[in-house]
Amino acid sequence: MDVAQKYASDPIRVVEAQASLWNSYLDIAERAALTFLGEKVENPPVNDKRFKAPEWQQMFVFNVLKQIYLLSTSWIESQVRSVEDVDPHVRSQAQFYVKQLVNALSPTNFLFTNPEVLRETMSSNGANLVKGMEQMLEDVKRGRGKLEIQQTDMSAFTIGENIATTPGKVVYQNNLMQMIQYVPMTEKVFARPLLIFPPWINKYYILDLGPQKSFIRWCLEQGLTVFVVSWVNPDARLAMKTFEDYMIEGVYAALDAVEKATGMKEVNAIGYCIGGTLLSATLAHMAATGDDRIKSATFFAAQADFTEAGELKVFIDEDQIAAVEHQMESTGGLLEGSAMASTFNMLRSNDLVWSYVVNNYLLGREPMAFDLLYWNADATRMPARMHAFYLRECYLKNNLAEGRMKLGGIRLDLHKVKVPVYLQSSREDHIAPYRSVYKSTKLFSGPIRFMMAGSGHIAGVINPPSAKKYQYWTNDELPEKVEDWVKGAVEHPGSWWGDWFTWIKPKSGGKVAARIPGDTGLDIIEDAPGSYVKIKSED
Amino acid sequence: MTQKEQSASATISPAAVGGDGFPTPDPVELSFNIMQAALLAQRATRMMLKSKRGNASISSGFSDMKRASGR
Numbered sequence: 001m002d003v004a005q006k007y008a009s010d011p012i013r014v015v016e017a018q019a020s021l022w023n024s025y026l027d028i029a030e031r032a033a034l035t036f037l038g039e040k041v042e043n044p045p046v047n048d049k050r051f052k053a054p055e056w057q058q059m060f061v062f063n064v065l066k067q068i069y070l071l072s073t074s075w076i077e078s079q080v081r082s083v084e085d086v087d088p089h090v091r092s093q094a095q096f097y098v099k100q101l102v103n104a105l106s107p108t109n110f111l112f113t114n115p116e117v118l119r120e121t122m123s124s125n126g127a128n129l130v131k132g133m134e135q136m137l138e139d140v141k142r143g144r145g146k147l148e149i150q151q152t153d154m155s156a157f158t159i160g161e162n163i164a165t166t167p168g169k170v171v172y173q174n175n176l177m178q179m180i181q182y183v184p185m186t187e188k189v190f191a192r193p194l195l196i197f198p199p200w201i202n203k204y205y206i207l208d209l210g211p212q213k214s215f216i217r218w219c220l221e222q223g224l225t226v227f228v229v230s231w232v233n234p235d236a237r238l239a240m241k242t243f244e245d246y247m248i249e250g251v252y253a254a255l256d257a258v259e260k261a262t263g264m265k266e267v268n269a270i271g272y273c274i275g276g277t278l279l280s281a282t283l284a285h286m287a288a289t290g291d292d293r294i295k296s297a298t299f300f301a302a303q304a305d306f307t308e309a310g311e312l313k314v315f316i317d318e319d320q321i322a323a324v325e326h327q328m329e330s331t332g333g334l335l336e337g338s339a340m341a342s343t344f345n346m347l348r349s350n351d352l353v354w355s356y357v358v359n360n361y362l363l364g365r366e367p368m369a370f371d372l373l374y375w376n377a378d379a380t381r382m383p384a385r386m387h388a389f390y391l392r393e394c395y396l397k398n399n400l401a402e403g404r405m406k407l408g409g410i411r412l413d414l415h416k417v418k419v420p421v422y423l424q425s426s427r428e429d430h431i432a433p434y435r436s437v438y439k440s441t442k443l444f445s446g447p448i449r450f451m452m453a454g455s456g457h458i459a460g461v462i463n464p465p466s467a468k469k470y471q472y473w474t475n476d477e478l479p480e481k482v483e484d485w486v487k488g489a490v491e492h493p494g495s496w497w498g499d500w501f502t503w504i505k506p507k508s509g510g511k512v513a514a515r516i517p518g519d520t521g522l523d524i525i526e527d528a529p530g531s532y533v534k535i536k537s538e539d
Numbered sequence: 540m541t542q543k544e545q546s547a548s549a550t551i552s553p554a555a556v557g558g559d560g561f562p563t564p565d566p567v568e569l570s571f572n573i574m575q576a577a578l579l580a581q582r583a584t585r586m587m588l589k590s591k592r593g594n595a596s597i598s599s600g601f602s603d604m605k606r607a608s609g610r
Contacts, residue, residue: 059560115560122561126572133579140583145590147583 003094007083021075028071032064046070050108050350055115062115065107073102089317096314103349108358117362128364136361142538148338149356151377156369160529163371164205166217168528169517170230172257175238176249178230178530179257181522184514185220191509192295193225193258195267197251197275200231201340203378203533206462207272209371213462215497222501224508225262225515229254229275233380233535239333241383243278243390244407251282255293260521268296268507272461273432274390276302280440281400283419284412296507298422298500300461301432304414305401305439306394311347311430316395324391328384335387337379337537344376347430352376372458379537401443414443422503423450424496426460427473438482449503450478450485453496465495472496 008014031041043063046056048070056066080098083091107113111121111129120128139148157163168182196216198204207215207228219226229250234241241249259265271279276299283297303309328335345352359365367373399405405412421444425434434452441448453460454470463470473489492499518524 055560119561121569122564125564125568126570126576129576130572130579133576133583137579137583137586140586145587147587 003080003083003086003091006086007079013082017075017079021072024071024075025068028064028067031067032060035060035063043067050106050355053116055119059115062107062113065113069105069107073106076102089313092314096311100346100349103354106350106354109354109362111362114358114362117358120363124364128362131364132361135364135366139360143338146338149353150360150367151352151356151370152367152373153369154374154377157371157374159205159534160527163210163374164208164529164533165211166208166214166220166528168226168228170525170528170530171261171517171522172253173525173530173532174249174253176232176234176241176245177254178232178525178532179254180228180230180528180530181261181515181517182216182220182226182228182528183517184223184225185217186223187514188511189223189225189514190505191264191512192507193227193262193264193267194219194270194504194508195254195258196226196228196270197254197272197279198229198231199273199275200246200380201274201382202375202380203233204228204230205529205533206372206375206458208529209375209462212466213371213464215462215464218464218497222505223511224504227254227258227261227267230530230533231380232532233337233537234334234383235381235535236332236334239383240385242385243281243393246278246386247282247285247407251278257522259293261517262515262520266293266295268298268504269294270298270300271302272300273302273457276300277304277390277394277400280304280414280417280443281405281407281412283417284400284414285407285410287416287418288410288413292419294419296420296422296504297417298424298504299437299440300424301426301429301437301457302423303394303432303436303440304443305436306398307401307439308433308436309395310433310436312343313395315343316391318396321388321391321396325384325388328382328387333384335382335384337381340382341377341379344431372462381537401439414440415445417444418446419444420446420507421448422500423448424453424461424500425451426453426456428454428456429460431457435482438485441478442480448478450475451496451499452486452489463495463497465497468494470494472499474499 031043034041043057046066051057051066051070056062076098077095080091080095083094086094111117117128135150136147139150140146142148142150166182168180170178171181172179196204196207198207208217211217216226216228231250232238255267258267269279271277279294279297279299280302283294286292286294306313324335327339356367360367393399393405397404400412401414403411403413403415421440423437423440425432425437427434429437438450441450451472451474453463453472455463460470471491471493472495473486473491475485475489477485477488479485479488
């Protein structure tokens with residue numbers, strides 16, 4: 001409302017903007033008329049996956065429709081962007097909801113305005129629509145009344161069989177997590193173990209999707225002893241768990257367990273996304289208590305300062321957090337897995353919602369098998385108290401970065417963290433943008449290496465060297481502004497994993513005999529990937 | 540007809556406007572399938588509206604929009 005009022009308060013600009021829109025419409029009309037008369041007309045190239053079917057280019061009516069839609073949406077979005085004197089948060093909310101609306105209204109999403117769907121309907125006599133609506137009904141049934149669009153063939157994957165298959169054993173567990181010790185893949189290993197804290201939004205096996213993509217397996221092949229925390233998918237019994245519990249029963253418990261399993265008190269640690277935020281907080285807690293067991297910290301797509309925390313910020317204000325808290329109360333003190341999944345899907349609605357609406361419901365095709373999307377759909381619940389704390393303390397108040405967060409009665413000061421830090425970020429990450437991750441370079445006090453990878457929040461991290469995909473940038477300097485860092489950065493082709501290994505290797509100690517899980521201080525509880533990871537949100 | 544009109548009518552082909560771009564369906568089978576698809580869509584919608592979860596997801600979408608619009 002604010003945005004609309006401010007927009008309307010400058011009538012001259014409104015008229016100018018509308019005149020410019022009409023001019024552009026006239027351009028389209030002129031090109032359309034020339035095409036109609038048989039002239040060859042070059043239309044501006046469209047780099048939008050929704051319109052990749054040849055009909056959008058070759059068929060006159062649809063080509064014009066596409067151009068009008070793209071022009072109008074780009075105009076609407078630019079108008080919202082250009083409104084002045086509006087609270088930036090309100091403006092970004094307006095931009096977000098306008099984007100949702102224009103994405104929903106794309107001609108690709110409707111039977112009569114999508115030539116690919118029309119062709120399929122004509123050639124199959126509408127069988128695609130019957131199949132599509134059957135699939136929609138199935139999705140509603142599976143979602144117990146809520147439309148849960150299937151993004152991949154969920155029957156194609158079984159955890160522990162063709163996904164999360166790196167051999168290992170669960171050697172420790174408590175209510176909140178299981179800790180997996182992986183079977184070594186080299187005769188000798190580096191003395192200092194590597195302990196990984198993945199996010200508990202979704203599951204740890206993003207780091208072990210399959211042998212070719214497994215970061216865990218790759219670390220083992222380099223001679224590292226790898227421990228990974230597999231967080232439980234909490235149920236009502238764990239609704240009262242707090243962020244502090246994740247620190248005590250997660251990080252501290254894992255450190256104790258690694259010591260029992262290997263005899264090594266000191267570890268190198270990795271934290272991914274919220275797991276990285278927890279690791280930052282714990283490092284500050286450890287600095288305050290004189291606990292120096294973590295000798296180096298690597299952060300994957302993890303934020304400590306949340307002032308520019310990406311597109312999720314659109315959902316963050318007092319009213320919206322109160323609404324989430326109310327929602328969590330009404331569902332037994334938990335945030336449902338589907339709620340988190342919907343939030344992430346909304347951030348990329350063209351890719352994660354509408355493309356499946358068209359593929360599954362209009363074209364009547366089954367979604368393809370894709371391990372990454374299987375992982376994405378395997379959502380987890382969140383304990384209400386932990387989640388509310390995280391949203392308020394990090395996203396709303398930025399208390400961790402600004403030294404106001406307290407855990408275990410201790411005020412956390414990240415400046416007291418002096419261990420070497422490796423900060424991984426990704427150029428297209430919309431959840432933990434690289435400029436947000438970069439802020440951590442000004443928070444920690446030890447030696448810091450900041451690296452920016454190509455791609456986004458997941459593919460930017462899970463990019464094995466064998467894939468020879470993407471690129472990464474490094475710069476030994478850490479200037480005040482991230483823009484200056486980018487200017488001085490050197491681009492390298494392929495995966496950044498080797499760069500990280502060059503960094504972690506001298507911090508990993510000498511070589512010792514490989515450690516077989518169960519041979520030392522901790523008994524084997526069960527085979528990896530363990531039972532916690534198999535708890536589905538719909539169970 | 541002017542010369543320009545003659546030239547235009549000579550160059551316009553049905554394909555240029557998408558007129559013959561699609562295969563011709565069997566009208567009976569197409570109608571039957573569209574009706575069946577519509578019934579399935581109706582069942583899915585009813586199921587969503589009847590269920591607490593479905594209703595909650597729809598109304599929360601609207602309240603998000605309402606909140607964002609400041610009303």
